[in-house]
Amino acid sequence: MKKLLIVLAVLLVLCGCTVQKKEEPADVPTETNADYSGLTIVTPKGAPVLAFYDQIANENYTRVAADAINALWSGDQSPDIMTVDLSSGIKAVANGADYKLAAIVTFGNFYLASTGNDDNDTLDTGDRVVLFGPENALPGKIWHYLYGEEFDEGLVYVADAQAAAAALASGNDPEGNPVDYVYVAQPAMTGALKKNENAKVYKDIQAEYTAKSGLSMIQAAVFIKNDVDAAVGNAFLDHMDEAINAAVTDPELAAAGLSVYTGDEAVAQYGFNPELVVNVLKQKSASGMNAMGLGFARAADIKSDIDAFLEVLGAGKTSEEIYFR
Numbered sequence: 164m165k166k167l168l169i170v171l172a173v174l175l176v177l178c179g180c181t182v183q184k185k186e187e188p189a190d191v192p193t194e195t196n197a198d199y200s201g202l203t204i205v206t207p208k209g210a211p212v213l214a215f216y217d218q219i220a221n222e223n224y225t226r227v228a229a230d231a232i233n234a235l236w237s238g239d240q241s242p243d244i245m246t247v248d249l250s251s252g253i254k255a256v257a258n259g260a261d262y263k264l265a266a267i268v269t270f271g272n273f274y275l276a277s278t279g280n281d282d283n284d285t286l287d288t289g290d291r292v293v294l295f296g297p298e299n300a301l302p303g304k305i306w307h308y309l310y311g312e313e314f315d316e317g318l319v320y321v322a323d324a325q326a327a328a329a330a331l332a333s334g335n336d337p338e339g340n341p342v343d344y345v346y347v348a349q350p351a352m353t354g355a356l357k358k359n360e361n362a363k364v365y366k367d368i369q370a371e372y373t374a375k376s377g378l379s380m381i382q383a384a385v386f387i388k389n390d391v392d393a394a395v396g397n398a399f400l401d402h403m404d405e406a407i408n409a410a411v412t413d414p415e416l417a418a419a420g421l422s423v424y425t426g427d428e429a430v431a432q433y434g435f436n437p438e439l440v441v442n443v444l445k446q447k448s449a450s451g452m453n454a455m456g457l458g459f460a461r462a463a464d465i466k467s468d469i470d471a472f473l474e475v476l477g478a479g480k481t482s483e484e485i486y487f488r
Contacts (some may be wrong), residue, residue, distance in 0.1 A: 164405060185253035191320055199399035202391065203242040207232055210348055211246045211383045213457050214268035216420035217406050219432075229296060229323040229436045236260040243391050244399070246265040249384040249469070250476060256485050257426030263487035264462045267469075268407065271380030271448065272456040273302065273368035278334040279361025281343040282353045286365070290343040291317045293336060295327040301382065302346055309371050317343075324348040325434045332358035338360075349436045349455050350443045369448050369456070372385040381472045382456060387487045396487060400461065407459040414444035414453075463488055
């Protein structure tokens, strides 16, 4: 009952924000009047879950392992709303996925952490480095943009950010072999650092990326299926904007929303320990954002930033047709 009251309190706060926003003449139609409650939502476990912290109790919201996302771009199980890293999502759309790019919800939460195994505590050729995701996914692309191929012989790929965090916590890859550095995401990194007293943050990847490119990082993107009514989709995006900005201002809102699950069950559901979220959201990265990189921007509003980011990764500019409006 206590958890339910907390969640209801979160929703009442957000609803209060919406009421203030709707103070318009009765004859002025607003997209926020559209009912988005029936939309199905899928995100990978990990940081993107935070963008949907107020949807945890929604039976239409599903969290899956990162490597399960690719199978959902088509078929009967494809959701109305899907969150995935920007470059992978745009590639899926280019390959025929029936979706449009709608919003960006994380702007960098990547870090390179030392496990404590490296004798000279300096990233050198021959050091073993854990990266997460497929080789062509965003973490690997950012890594190779920053460091080229110098460390390729020592790269060890693992499935997702949770597997990377496990490597940081233990100092070993999934086969039990020692590793020196782990490319990992928040908030999983914070939990791993608490489990390995020799581990520490080695590089803020956002700072490294900005120093080299002059651009800000763009990470997790929200895609909306083409058959979703525009008014309904826009109403949901308006809600996300309000909810995310509310949580960035008051991280306790995110903690309350995530309190639907606790303990080991929460870690299994989210891919991280929600008790860490408040502290991580309060921390600042080198870019000045919260250390989670949590934020909200309509993709169509930052097309030029998205194109610049993709060009750095060796991809072409996006077409206007892929944007949800």
